[in-house]
Amino acid sequence: MSVRAAASSTSGNGNSDKRQRILDAALKVFAAEGVHGTPVPPIAREAGVSVGSLYRYFDSKEALVNALFQATKDDLSQHLLTGLPLLKLDRSIFDEVWHRLCTFARQKPDAFRFLEMQDHHSYLNDTSRNSEYMLLLPIRQIIELGQQNGLLSDHLRPEVAIALFWGSLVGLFKAERLGYLSLSDDDLRQARDACWKTIAKPIEGKTQE
Amino acid sequence: MSVRAAASSTSGNGNSDKRQRILDAALKVFAAEGVHGTPVPPIAREAGVSVGSLYRYFDSKEALVNALFQATKDDLSQHLLTGLPLLKLDRSIFDEVWHRLCTFARQKPDAFRFLEMQDHHSYLNDTSRNSEYMLLLPIRQIIELGQQNGLLSDHLRPEVAIALFWGSLVGLFKAERLGYLSLSDDDLRQARDACWKTIAKPIEGKTQE
DNA sequence: TGGGTATGAATGAACGTTCATTCAGTCCCA
């Protein structure tokens, strides 16, 4: 018994550890080369396992892509939503959402990029596609609440507001990745304030244009 | 002469006409399946030519992708910039830019999608990558002018403003393509006004936040 | 008839996937 426990540190269980290593490796190479652009062997090499082993943990490349997509979505979901008050909206909550998304994009650039790729669309099954939709539901709810309590402009339909907000954030980090700019903390704060103006209700008595 | 002109509709000169048919076909299938996800034969089939003919007009798949990328960028460039005053900025010019981009995205969804794909990045040569950068230079200039004349907020660096603006627009049409929303003309107008608020100077005497 | 053009089967390189084999670790009985 005690022997077995000691052995597990070297290779004993190694079980889900290896599975995780494959997922990590796949995220890295997919983010760099795209899903269609990445053969299976480089994934295995990056993970430090053989191709055969990879197929022990995942039935196919498609299954790997879907598992990775859902795991990454869940990761973002958790990062964004854990402990976030979903039943009210004020400026500080908006700032917190912005901050969390920026933190995620900064700490896990490969994950952020992978989620935004379009290239893997033909690989995704219904569950994966659905998990994409689910992530945005809480944000939509927050925006609707904000519109009801008069803090957000009700000129924009919530879906449109989400698309603008999300698109801005993605555009920002995409531009940085492509080398068109480098985002300082101050840039991100200014961008945050600008995005708030996009969806916020104009200060009373003023119509826009 | 007249005979040749008449014949050209079926197969007569066919010369650059065929080349254009291949580009059109490539745009269509690339937009649908991605560059990595599209074999060469389906492109030829869609264009109504043989695979061998395709290789008469383009040295390789890579050459085709680059030619298409640059042609599409040029198309957007022309659509966006022709006759646009580049030495001033007011609200009506912003609206015109927005309108032109929306028109392009609506009339040529495949072109708009293709330009925003990331999937073809490994195929692109320096010229193509550069043409991407060149497109945004005039917009950058317009934004700088707007900041100098006090119409646009100078809190945002021009590159950041561009990334936010462009990201919003892309996010909007991407959401529509994925079926998350359907954009009415009114939605587009509301989104335009919201984006203007993002980059415009706040009405005097009010600080944002 | 000759020279440029179009064709699509043929080619071999690269892909996703499989499977015969290896081998570290476990078990069991003397």
Place this chain on the structure above:
DNA sequence: TGGGACTGAATGAACGTTCATTCATACCCA
């Protein structure tokens, strides 16, 4: 306790398929 039998995870060469590309052939108009 020592040693032979068992287990199943790990391996990577090999498989069939699909890809980008070529080229022998057919075609067509001048």
